[in-house]
Amino acid sequence: MLLHDLHSRRHPVLNIVFVVDIVLSGRGGMETALSLIYHELKQKHDITVILRGESADDAWEEGINTITLSAKINDFIPKHILFNMYSAALANVMKDLPRADIIVSTGAIGVKASTMAVKRLDIQVPVVSWLHFNLDFYYQFFEDLRAADGHLAISEGNLRDLNCVFPEKQNKLVYNPVKFDNIPYVNRAPHPVFLVVGRLAKVKNVDQILRAFSPLQKEYFELHIIGDGNQYESLVELSRQLGLQNHVVWYGWQPRPWDTVISATSLVLASDTEPFGLVLIEALARGIPVISSNCKYGPGEIINDSNGWLYEPDNLKQLTSILDGVMQGRLPLPAPELCRESVRSYAVQSIAERFEQALQDIENDQAIQQK
Template sequence: MGRSISIYLTSMDVGGVQRVALNLCTGLVEKGHDIEVVLVNAEGELLNELPEEVSVIDLGEDRVATTVFPLRRYLNRKNPDVLYAMMTEINIIATIAHRLSRVDSRLILSEHNMPTNSIDSKKDLAVMKLATLTYSLADHAVAVSNGVYEDLLNVSRLSESKISQVHNPININRIRTDASEQVSHRWLNNDDYNVVISAGRHVPQKGFDTLIESFSRVKDENLRLLILGKGDETESLKEIATNLGIKDRVEFPGFVENPFAYISRADVFVLSSQYEGFGMVLVEALACGCAVVSTNCPSGPEEILKGGEYGPLVPVGAVDELTSGIERVLDSPPTSDELESRARDFAVNKIASEYEDVFFNTM
């Protein structure tokens, strides 16, 4: 018999945590559970992608902090079997509202990035101190990678027995369907070119400057580079490509509606990040059957690629090593069957079962 699970997060704008929530909803609905998504503000492109069985609760606030009492009222009315909170500020407010409501719902928190990598200001430091004070009031917590687990253990007052490591789920069927759609880009439809691809916000964390320089050192005039996404660094990244004399071989298509159609037609996907919480885009690239190269950044890539078994891992910021990794994959690519087999370890149904275990069987 299904149980009632409420998933609390900011919105359904396009983002990593929101995609995790969407995939988790899909998996839990398929297992017969009653799912409600409780949002600080019910907005975002991914709202329309939620399964029709999922109810959306709009707390109607502009800030996470002001949802304490609306969330408390919701909990008193619904009293779900599980309240699952996603990300640090949401976790703190969920803990306070849960405490004030005095319901018997199990409270499960989750961290999707290493907490210490999120401290960039005095506000971030204050949030982390609040997390340290409140997290121990929860029934359990989820960390999405080993690095996040270790970091959470160090900064919170949670014991090892109160934290479970559960990787992020991906919807393989959806990815494969999207990957099969046509793309009109001239490089991806021309066998004369090999294409290196990456994707993400154009911010320092993603290490795209390292990727561009590494790409420039690959001795192949028919190699091309696509970097999907956009951000504050887009113009400076274009300038780097110009200064390296490769601006005609590098393109920045911006955000594309269906990145999987691009990735599935590329020859190599590169994750050049300085750090990640998990690196879900690597798993998505594997599901597309695209070979991958990644920095061995904290945290996630080493777990996803099993220490390099499914793609080269190189040190963060190491330009020559990243160049060599790209060249190795181009010279001797793995089969798409190998890559897709690894991606299935993160399939929605499998990960949803692991979440069921955390929600209902942990102490």
Template sequence: MKLNINMIYNPTIDILIAVASHGGVEECINMLGRFLKGKGCRVRVIQLVYEGDYWTDSSIEFNYIYSTRENHCAQDFIDGYADFLQREGIPNMTIAAAWPMMTYVAYRASVKVKKDFIIASWLHAPLNMYKSAGYGNEDHLKYADVHFAISNEIASAISQEVPSAVIYRVNNPVNMSKIHRVNKLGEKTLLFVGRLSAEKNIGIILSAIAIAKSSWKLIIVGDGDEKNALQKLAEELMISDRVTFIGWSKDPWKYAQEASALVLSSLYEGSPLAAIEALSCGLPVIANESSKVNEIIIHEKNGYMYPDNNIKELAEILDGIADGALPTISPDYCRESARNYNSDITLYDFYVKIYASSNGRKLFQNFYPKKVQPINDKISVVIPCKNVDKYLKRCLDSVIKQTIGLEHIEIITVDDCSTDDTLKILLDYEKNYPENICVVQLSETQGPGAARNAGLEYCRGEYITFIDSDDCISEDMLELLYLSAVLYPTDVVDCEFEMFSDNMPSSKASNDVHSAAYVIENSDDRQKLFIEHAFISSVWGRLYRKDFLQKNPMIHFPEATTMEDMYFCYCALGTACSWQSIQFKGYYYFKNPSGIMRSKNTANYYMDVHRVFKKLVDTFEVLRIKESCKEELAYVYYKKNFTQIVEYMMINFDSFPKENYEIIREYLKTLFSGDVNNKYLDESEKRMLLNVFDEK
């Protein structure tokens, strides 16, 4: 079965929010907005009520509807957003941030303008909190097509109230550029970072410090309505000399260097960003149960937990740390426990789910509760190298600069005993990118097949691709192949290629990307896939699922021969259950004047084509697909091994060795069984083949 697919590569995303200022939600919106914009998406933040406190990043489009919050109802919000849509255009997706009511507003606005778009909820606090505050409820969430939940608690609440909901777990991102690495914990000093507001319940912390037997200090970084009351409480408890109020700071985590732990006592949290950032620094977290750190804090491993409002138990934890009764916590363990919140991981995970949703696709394998860990796939790029010092840097640079991000790529280079500066270049790149580039050195020259097989042994990524070392790729090739593989899960995804001899092309994918997906349900499907892909028999320009290759060990590169990629490619065509082809020129093929296909040894290499093809036919017989693909195999051999090879050799060299010609002719007769009634042959080809078969 062949399906035609159209994907929106650069969707327009609206982020709809009722009110906003400077805080954790706003920081998450800015980080997500910048990331989406960097991926080519158009991002519009629409704030329904704006009172002059500008908080959005300057790179993100900011729009507001009303300049005062007085006397507005839900219908006003609906009318305001609908007017905006009619004036500024329809998004592919609207993310309703924070309030459940925003999903209802987005839906009713879409009805009013008579345009459909995807609506997603993105709650930042427990559903019950929004309900009690009058900001919406479960009935409003029913209008969302998809839900992005920043905690298991939020995801579970949505699942209970809306059983049919499509829910993805997403983590709030941590901006690692803000983090100050802590290698040694401070001495009896607590750190609090956040708004000084009633729900943060900071009085509990002050009271615990006051009754603890050990003498603790507290650094409070933040500002808010509760500041004066907290200062007064510290005086009443006679600990004001041990409590420092810093105020709001652009760089709050510089104070982590002095601290023993971050402390929290919140009445409620959606996702405790301060706790995640503290762990990323290497700082343990002391927190109560309602702070919602129980999803990331393991008691006495990366922090300590105490019951809500239990001043005595918090004080006992402080004393236990001070006198060594509690286990010492490793800063390295803290950092590792927060790894999945690193913005490099969380934002890409969020982006993939947004991209899929905006294209109307559902990533079933990533639904909550099936999967709560972020999407963090890697692509292994295998590059065999042999005397390519003139072109190698261009190839490597094109991979390093991929828009998918170097954190999602590992580059496996295999040097096949080069005699020029190829190995030196590889080792220099490995030194500069030790986390991403691996250099494998073969002990003796073995050829590209053995080099690629050696590279495959080192691959750790979920996906694998191959690049020839004198070629290069467009900056978005890997990202587009990967997104296509995720949205429409297939064993192999390929793209088109473009040849060049001088300057490297610079094409990028357009907003509308068209592709064809092949789902193999019967022999007719296999025949169609094979005949439509067999004439580009290279392995490059394709993304292979690693588990597909592992399940089919016959897919490998024959060694001590050329044309090894043809065997690998055809075995993949013979075993794949699904295949996708994108109409996008992402691979750049260099017309190397000294390449194999341009050397005077071409006659020998083309005989390798015969030997490799013969090996392939034997493999197809083992796979029990030879008979069903009989006509396809015969026709492809005729076109690649007879027509193209003989004509090429006759034009370029004096003669084609007669003994080689006879080998090809006899095998051609065998494949066709002496019968030219092949559905792919035209009448002139049939006449020519009859003459060839009748030759004496």
């Protein structure tokens, strides 16, 4: 799948304010995407990131102009009080900043609070959302999202949902960025080595991956699991129950997970839902083929005959068949170069250009409407 080429044009300097309306772990995909976009756009624009609270791990903030609001702003207080507190705190920060040209919120609460902050300051600034979960995750917050002047979609599926729910808004497809510069290929393993990289949470269905490998335990393979989460202990126990303990290597959370990968055959993903599928692109950028559930929305937009295999969600027999086919050579591995080229259009430079154009279009549209 190729992204449409954008006409190069000269953009005016924008003063962009990002509003992050959840407290970040510092280890997630949102931090990665925000950091990449920030550093690329910062080359041309002025950017401030306003965090709702302190990140559990603030290493990702290095080199980023962040402002952290009060820890008193939390989801345990009534919604109307939350919005009043949050909008007041945002307005208090923004009044001391250069006038914003556009505000980008990573969530519904931030959208509503930002529009209220703008009204408090009596200024006209468009507010857009940049959601990192599928739209059905926000079904209780549709009215808050309706306050936005536009929405940035990270997948084609998310764009379809946004156009369905908010057809009157400017909805723009921007995807999420991946760093390609100076990224080396990962060596192909001399024997089958499969990877799982990510949170060990229920939605990721790592238990299904273990069960799919169970019928193949007499084969010679390794399963490397990089990540941590609330299912870690139960997954370790399940691997023992399935007789896979000698096949599985547990790495826990790693600050630079791909530095841990010496060689690999394929990455495996079994999620119930993936709004984008960043880990798939990170693997493919390193020349690693991928195997994924065909969940909504990202995987089906990323994976094709040139870079991996899709299986139907919860169909463990189909997943086992693919794994066995890869091990036995019935399913030849795509060349590393083909894997990388299949996702080159997601490189941060290309995505930043889409991002920049989308913001400019929304800002221009709002300026026209205000005349």
